[in-house]
Amino acid sequence: MKIFDDVLYWDGYGGKFNLAAGRCRLRLFDLSKGDTKGVPQLKPIIAVVSDLPGDKRHTLKKVSVRACIGHVATTIAHRFKIDHNRMVMVEYYPRETYGQQSEKAIPEKYDVVDLKWHGNKALFPSWRPLKPPLLDTVRALVSSNP
Incomplete structure (x- = not known):
């Protein structure tokens, strides 16, 4: 079941220059709600x-x-008041084409982000x-x- 599908804004480090603040698309799903005929998930919240x-990453104040x-x-x-132990973070990169006539392609990519949590802060990401x-x-x- 979809919980959220919109632009998410985050604050970054704050301060005068608001460093590392940005925005992204967030699609948030709860697999424990809706059709429950499948196998129960230990981490039913999927954040894509x-x-x-x-x-554009080179534009001022735009961060990936x-x-x-x-x-x-x-x-x-x-x-969203989510227990981080029940959430899977997924970075999604859609298929991109390039070249003079878009004849070349970079396939879509899904990466899981493993994070170490200290209190309520996510740190030390690793991707797979x-x-x-x-x-x-x-x-x-x-x-x-x-």
């Missing part, structure tokens, strides 16, 4: 984050999700490719919510 298509994933995860857990069967579930959720 991706950079917004119009945001990957660079600030700790801030993003902390914001999601706090804002999302593997089946969870990959199949997340891919179906993303494709049904383009």
